[in-house]
Amino acid sequence: MVTAAVEATALTHRFALGRDRLTVLDGVDLAVAPGEFVAVVGPSGSGKSTLLRLLAGLDRPTRGRLTVDGAPLAGPDPSRALVFQDPTLFPWRTVRGNVEIGPRATGRLRERRDDVAAALELVGLTDFADAYPSQLSGGMAQRAALARALVNRPELLLLDEPLGALDALTRLAMQKELLNLWEARGFTAVLVTHDVDEALRLADRVLVLSARPGRVLADLPVDAARPRDTGAPALRDLRHRILRLLGVES
Amino acid sequence: MAVTQRERAAAPARAAARRRARPPVAALFGALVWTAGAALTALVPNRQEAEHTAVTAGLAGAVAVLTAALAPALTERVRRAGPWIAATGYWFVFWELATAKLDLLEPPYFTSPQGLLAALWDDRALLLDSFGNSLKLLVIGYSLGAATGVLTGIAMGWSPRVHYWAHPVLMSIGPVPAAAWLPLILLVFPTSYSGAVFMVALAVWFPTTVLTRAGVAAVSRRYYDVAQTLGAGSGYLVWRVAVPAALPQIFVGLFMGLGAAFLTLVVAELLGVKNGLGWYIQWTKGWAAYPRMYAAITLMIVLCGGAMALLFRVRNRVLRWQKDLVRW
Numbered sequence: 001m002v003t004a005a006v007e008a009t010a011l012t013h014r015f016a017l018g019r020d021r022l023t024v025l026d027g028v029d030l031a032v033a034p035g036e037f038v039a040v041v042g043p044s045g046s047g048k049s050t051l052l053r054l055l056a057g058l059d060r061p062t063r064g065r066l067t068v069d070g071a072p073l074a075g076p077d078p079s080r081a082l083v084f085q086d087p088t089l090f091p092w093r094t095v096r097g098n099v100e101i102g103p104r105a106t107g108r109l110r111e112r113r114d115d116v117a118a119a120l121e122l123v124g125l126t127d128f129a130d131a132y133p134s135q136l137s138g139g140m141a142q143r144a145a146l147a148r149a150l151v152n153r154p155e156l157l158l159l160d161e162p163l164g165a166l167d168a169l170t171r172l173a174m175q176k177e178l179l180n181l182w183e184a185r186g187f188t189a190v191l192v193t194h195d196v197d198e199a200l201r202l203a204d205r206v207l208v209l210s211a212r213p214g215r216v217l218a219d220l221p222v223d224a225a226r227p228r229d230t231g232a233p234a235l236r237d238l239r240h241r242i243l244r245l246l247g248v249e250s
Numbered sequence: 251m252a253v254t255q256r257e258r259a260a261a262p263a264r265a266a267a268r269r270r271a272r273p274p275v276a277a278l279f280g281a282l283v284w285t286a287g288a289a290l291t292a293l294v295p296n297r298q299e300a301e302h303t304a305v306t307a308g309l310a311g312a313v314a315v316l317t318a319a320l321a322p323a324l325t326e327r328v329r330r331a332g333p334w335i336a337a338t339g340y341w342f343v344f345w346e347l348a349t350a351k352l353d354l355l356e357p358p359y360f361t362s363p364q365g366l367l368a369a370l371w372d373d374r375a376l377l378l379d380s381f382g383n384s385l386k387l388l389v390i391g392y393s394l395g396a397a398t399g400v401l402t403g404i405a406m407g408w409s410p411r412v413h414y415w416a417h418p419v420l421m422s423i424g425p426v427p428a429a430a431w432l433p434l435i436l437l438v439f440p441t442s443y444s445g446a447v448f449m450v451a452l453a454v455w456f457p458t459t460v461l462t463r464a465g466v467a468a469v470s471r472r473y474y475d476v477a478q479t480l481g482a483g484s485g486y487l488v489w490r491v492a493v494p495a496a497l498p499q500i501f502v503g504l505f506m507g508l509g510a511a512f513l514t515l516v517v518a519e520l521l522g523v524k525n526g527l528g529w530y531i532q533w534t535k536g537w538a539a540y541p542r543m544y545a546a547i548t549l550m551i552v553l554c555g556g557a558m559a560l561l562f563r564v565r566n567r568v569l570r571w572q573k574d575l576v577r578w
């Protein structure tokens with residue numbers, strides 16, 4: 001099984017905003033074991049997307065240490081896939097063309113053709129393989145972006161609200177597919193979501209971030225066998241706790 | 251919902267079928283107008299001296315017959331040309347009347363359709379040669395200028411260092427009309443032909459570079475982020491991300507470059523290489539051979555219009571992924 005361990009220590013990130021410096025993440029500690037599924041929830045603007053960008057190696061943290069499998073993180077790498085919050089498909093490529101970006105960029109398109117087809121099948125876009133992104137619905141575009149990330153067989157999958165634009169039914173189906181995939185392939189996953197139920201259904205642990213600047217408010221293990229019923233009493237308590245931390249419930 | 255979707259998909263097809271079933275009225279009417287033109291040319295006596303009247307009438311008749319014969323089998327695209335066939339027919343009748351038949355527009359400044367045909371036919375060797383020379387100069391100069399322009403633009407858009415050094419050069423050389431460099435170019439270049447090629451290329455290079463660079467520099471950061479997380483190296487980022495994303499802008503540059511190329515072509519032919527359509531036009535004007543000048547202008551329209559149409563087609567094909575692509 002291909003999988004990666006992630007460790008972040010005292011991660012702080014600031015953006016220059018005009019003349020000021022905006023602190024987005026403030027001393028975030030995070031350790032993800034190989035093959036673990038961690039969900040991150042937090043208010044809008046708490047730095048969840050920023051955290052994922054740091055883990056992907058797209059940005060360098062202002063302060064703090066970030067290692068993957070013990071080695072300092074140097075930059076983006078195809079072994080760490082990021083599904084962005086908005087799909088960002090390349091409009092000049094068809095859906096298949098978009099999914100092929102990874103294999104093509106790493107020069108492995110020939111041996112990966114079956115993977116491309118499998119990824120399209122997985123997200124249910126086989127019939128739309130030759131459509132251009134402008135011809136897709138919002139949910140379809142997000143599924144295409146998911147397929148594009150999965151085709152690289154990442155060791156670490158970073159997901160930034162990947163199911164946000166899907167309808168409730170498709171969302172449930174995709175959650176199941178994601179779980180199956182995770183169980184089959186054994187990659188490490190970090191999922192940002194605003195849906196607490198989704199976090200509870202999927203993750204081994206839920207990390208709750210505070211409003212900006214983002215700090216870790218709680219790191220809560222979810223001890224329940226999958227597939228989970230979020231109506232079960234243990235999970236119901238956990239949900240209330242998380243919602244209280246987020247300030248939604250008193 | 252599935253039903254309404256299928257219905258919606260079927261609607262355009264049905265509309266097209268309905269259009270096909272309708273007789274091509276406009277095209278048939280066009281054929282009628284051209285028939286009238288042919289009859290007018292053949293039967294009404296000339297007041298202006300003109301050769302080849304019978305041939306002209308025959309050609310007009312041929313247009314009419316061809317349109318009428320092909321009309322039922324025409325494709326949608328050609329069918330839409332029906333009103334234009336009629337309109338050009340009117341123009342032909344008006345022109346024939348105003349010149350050969352009623353002598354309202356007099357030689358030497360004006361010429362009849364017969365006169366134009368005669369000029370085209372009588373001087374065909376030199377005209378063909380001029381057309382070929384212009385085409386060759388245009389193709390060589392434009393290809394060189396466009397290729398250099400796109401490459402310079404990509405380099406400038408990609409690398410701030412290249413932009414730093416190239417921008418002042420671009421902005422000082424580029425805006426000067428290529429024709430202004432002519433004396434210098436004639437001095438420096440070994441042959442006037444290479445000088446003319448350089449002039450045309452220079453005129454194309456400037457707009458192509460400016461727009462390509464703007465396009466590449468404006469490519470969204472997020473595309474690079476996506477490609478990088480998927481394992482793309484810098485070669486991939488330039489050629490597979492920056493360039494395709496900038497293509498709409500690049501085509502605007504290529505289009506403007508083509509316009510500049512026509513302009514410069516004429517000047518370069520006239521003052522430099524002394525052949526080609528641009529030179530022919532001035533040469534015939536010099537000794538008041540106006541029908542021949544019109545003949546050359548007609549060929550010039552064919553050359554420029556053809557080149558433009560070709561570029562539009564290429565663009566529409568390459569950019570077909572664009573949502574709501576404005577067809578040029």
Ligand SMILES: Nc1ncnc2c1ncn2[C@@H]1O[C@H](COP(=O)(O)OP(=O)(O)OP(=O)(O)O)[C@@H](O)[C@H]1O
Pocket residue numbers: 015016017022024042043044045046047048049050051085212
């Ligand atoms: N490139 C940037 N430059 C300046 N500020 C930025 C940049 N990217 C993000 N920020 C700021 O950082 C803060 C956190 O942004 P981030 O996208 O990480 O939030 P988020 O937790 O993902 O929010 P949401 O749930 O709405 O997606 C925001 O206040 C945003 O304005």
Ligand SMILES: [Mg+2]
Pocket residue numbers: 048049050085160
């Ligand atoms: Mg976000």
